[in-house]
Amino acid sequence: MKRKINDSIRKLDKTCLPNWYEIPLAGAILSEGSEDYETGSWRTRRPVWNKEECTSCLICWLFCPEMAIKVTGGKMAGINASLCKGCGVCANECPREGAMTMVEGGEYRDCKV
Amino acid sequence: MRKKIGLTGDGAAAEAMRQIDPEVVAVYPITPQTEIVERFAEFVAEGLVQTELINVESEHSALSACCGSSMAGVRTMTCTSAQGLALMHEMLYIAAGNRLPIVMVNVNRTLSAPINIHNDQSDSLGSRDAGWIQLYCENPQEVYDTVIQAVRIAEDHQVMLPVMVCLDGFIVSHNMEPVELLDDGEVKEFIGEFKPRLNLLDTERPITAGNLTLPEYFFEHKYAQVYALEQSKEKIEEVGREFGDRFGRRYGLVEGYKLDDAEIAVITLGSMAGTARVAVDALRGEGIKAGLLKMRCYRPFPVQELAGALKNIRAAAVMEKAVSPGAPGPAVFSDIIAALYRQSVRINLISYVAGLGGRDVPVKSIHRVYEHLQKVAASGEPDRILNYLDLRGWE
């Protein structure tokens, strides 16, 4: 039986799992970042960014495993709440006292990172 | 300019690799594949190829490095034999599952123990379920032609699977014969430029590869791979046909010899097909309707082609150089039974395991197989299905 292979989908639709002939070649993930996986929902602690203390050295951006650090024009621009999984690596690596602090509570639905 | 020179099977593989000029070759030498590595390393040293030759510390590392470079979007080749292929076993599945179009030359040698460096096909036949395309060669010319075709087959965007080109150790690998080499430019043009479908280093289109795939996806991924392997039959035939049209030597999935009106036939792979051809000629001289079916392509298994070629045969013997201890029959025999059953072809089929560990398979021994087939054809029923050729103490 011949099947038309359309394996170029870039977005996963979790409400309807794809058929075998719709899956990207070799199980590669073609979408960028972790948006498909709602990594923000894993969060039980969250980073709080203090804009006043931040020097935009972007070390947090470099270390963040989920690309949750938003950057605009080469400057730190906040945290993407739907991606941040609350691992705390940003706060741990931040060289500046009080620029990034972890606090209890994921508050995913409220998106108050 | 095309030229005809004397080359061993290993030498022919190395020449093909020189003309293909892959970006990466990661390899570990092992008898009887060593001559390929030696010759190719000379080509690298002399600047005849641009290849990055990676000398690794084991075959597991060789194929691991190949997986990495292939995933990074460059044409990648390797070669091995026996224990080397066994050590690659884990990576064979990873290469196929990641749909990496790596071309590997495997010089067939038996698997230890007892330790033995000589030919049989237990190494590659034992890797039959790894998801690779497997093509078997009869002589050095076929090795040269097949390595070139393998690149085209593997890299086709509908295929994207690794290809193993198999040749019998020593019998073909160390046997020098006249080989017609194509012009370097002809080879380059035939294989074309490698256009990867996935490229880990393409920063414009970033991907994540080699992912953890959980139960809700794994089955579908695996089936996509199964489907691609089954469909690759068409590509193998197409490339073999085009090679024939351009260069005069045509290749297919199976090759029949005096099979059209044959009543008895031997089915085999690799160099034994050559020797069996000589037996067929002698039998035809005596008026016996003997034929031969050479399986060039073992994976994907040419189910329809094989069953079609055998449907009018009264008795056939599968001669193969491997055993499957404890199995209902050896690998190729069992596969052919399944293929015939699927196609509703019912013929008398017997199995002959032959040539293990480099045991010579002379014409006179193949004649005994055909004598057995004549008896089976006459009685209409096999007296014994599983047989071992030239095994001392086997009566």
Place this chain on the structure above:
Amino acid sequence: MAEMLEIRWHARGGQGAVLASRYLAASAIRENLYFQSFPQFGTERMGAPIVAYTRLSDAPIYLYCAIEEPDMVVVLDPTLLKVVKVTAGLKPGGAVVANYPGAPAELAQELGLKGEYRVYSVDAYKISTEEIGRPIPNTPMVGALARVMGRIKLENILAEFSEQFGHRFSSEVVTKNLNAVRRAYEEVQSL
């Protein structure tokens, strides 16, 4: 040559029999002959008796098995005559060509032959020592064999040597080897 010619080589590991058999076979391309050249599939050790094979034919060759009944045997080392039965399986009327310091009659006597085979001798050690400076019997024996079988012209044997080894050896070494091949071709004696 409608018939296939099958040759078996006897030598000791390290004497270059495999190289010589390949060189002879490659020369056959110049005569538009088909050929096979392969070592007996054993583990090679320096000094141990080894066997190699050559098939020549004007039709394609499909045999992928050892030669059990050769038309000719070539012996690269005279001491092998006492160790190996070099005439085993040799077809009636077949030829023995040996590197041997004595006359063909002495060789026949040493092998216990009574006229069933054609016997040829050539002192390849003497020739190679004088021409090349070392007792290496493989290249002169190719010359002797070419003379005995008469299927490949001497000029093609010499041309193939120059082409195959011209870039590997100095022109002096090539010339010395060519002289050794030519001398063996001329000096090989029949019974």
